Amino acid sequence: MTSRLLTASMFRRLAHAVSPLLLCALPLACVAGQEGELDEEMAVEEATQALSGFATYGWGTGTDLVGLYIPVDGEFCVLNSVTGNLGKGDTLAPGVPSTARVDAHPTALGTYVLWGHGGATLNSSMARVWANNGVFAGATCFPGIGSGDTAWVSNVTGSMSPTFPVKVANLDPNHRRQCFLSGVSGTEFTWNNAAGFARVVEVLVPDFKHPTSGWYIESNLHHWNDVFDNPYGRVHDGQVRVGASCIDFPAGSEIISGTTPSNSGFETYIDIDWRSGTKGCALTGITGKYRGGWYDGVKIEPPATLTGTWKIRVNDGRSASWACVL
Numbered sequence: 483m484t485s486r487l488l489t490a491s492m493f494r495r496l497a498h499a500v501s502p503l504l505l506c507a508l509p510l511a512c513v514a515g516q517e518g519e520l521d522e523e524m525a526v527e528e529a530t531q532a533l534s535g536f537a538t539y540g541w542g543t544g545t546d547l548v549g550l551y552i553p554v555d556g557e558f559c560v561l562n563s564v565t566g567n568l569g570k571g572d573t574l575a576p577g578v579p580s581t582a583r584v585d586a587h588p589t590a591l592g593t594y595v596l597w598g599h600g601g602a603t604l605n606s607s608m609a610r611v612w613a614n615n616g617v618f619a620g621a622t623c624f625p626g627i628g629s630g631d632t633a634w635v636s637n638v639t640g641s642m643s644p645t646f647p648v649k650v651a652n653l654d655p656n657h658r659r660q661c662f663l664s665g666v667s668g669t670e671f672t673w674n675n676a677a678g679f680a681r682v683v684e685v686l687v688p689d690f691k692h693p694t695s696g697w698y699i700e701s702n703l704h705h706w707n708d709v710f711d712n713p714y715g716r717v718h719d720g721q722v723r724v725g726a727s728c729i730d731f732p733a734g735s736e737i738i739s740g741t742t743p744s745n746s747g748f749e750t751y752i753d754i755d756w757r758s759g760t761k762g763c764a765l766t767g768i769t770g771k772y773r774g775g776w777y778d779g780v781k782i783e784p785p786a787t788l789t790g791t792w793k794i795r796v797n798d799g800r801s802a803s804w805a806c807v808l
Contacts, residue, residue, distance in 0.1 A: 564617075
């Protein structure tokens with residue numbers, strides 16, 4: 483029987499009324515010498531309105547390929563949670579990699595699909611055999627923020643050795659671009675390294691692995707060749723894939739980021755940021771073994787109310803990096 487875990491949380495707030503200061507009703511609000519201060523407040527007001535609503539979703543299965551369809555209107559969806567076992571499955575059809583991913587529907591405009599499912603390998607008859615390993619994926623969908631918004635998606639494919647980083651976006655001269663994880667997947671013999679990571683990073687100074695500045699996907703995960711242990715004499719692909727999407731946020735947005743670790747055998751469950759109010763948070767990287775059960779991994783949780791704070795839950799030696807937009 484198929485096992486599914488589904489969660490959904492949506493928060494929407496009407497744009498609040500423009501303050502008298504922004505209408506220049508106060509005598510000193512628009513005089514020379516305070517123009518910069520006024521412009522800054524106007525920018526913050528615009529960002530607050532643009533980011534005044536967000537939605538979070540969750541979906542997880544063990545043995546099928548059913549995804550959660552998310553209707554959006556000018557929104558961008560990225561991962562906020564990954565739990566479960568990503569180390570099962572095969573890329574050779576009809577095998578299936580284990581996957582936590584959210585991406586735009588290829589044909590249905592205005593729709594994202596959130597995938598969270600386990601993997602399947604092939605038997606001696608080349609028939610699909612599900613591993614019954616659960617994978618849960620969570621997504622944060624940032625609201626529409628006007629024309630000029632951009633998003634990039636790319637992947638890293640594992641090989642016999644770690645691949646070089648893959649560039650997904652240039653730097654934003656206005657410093658309002660933020661990239662998030664949009665997908666991770668794995669197959670047999672992958673995601674079993676306590677120090678293994680998959681992440682998207684901003685590189686300001688080029689180096690040997692990052693020939694130009696910009697945003698890069700990078701991972702040290704790679705596959706193992708099990709030809710000597712495989713009774714069918716076939717080499718498993720052992721493929722790891724990592725996806726990222728980037729969003730340009732409006733003027734006045736504040737982007738905060740950090741990393742939350744956990745100790746082996748213990749769980750970290752804390753507020754991401756002490757400030758209350760509407761904000762959106764999602765993952766920029768994960769580190770550690772992803773070979774456990776439904777609740778093993780990282781989960782970013784939205785506040786129960788609009789005045790609450792986002793929380794992050796990480797367990798058993800894993801760590802996660804994240805970014806929030808205020």
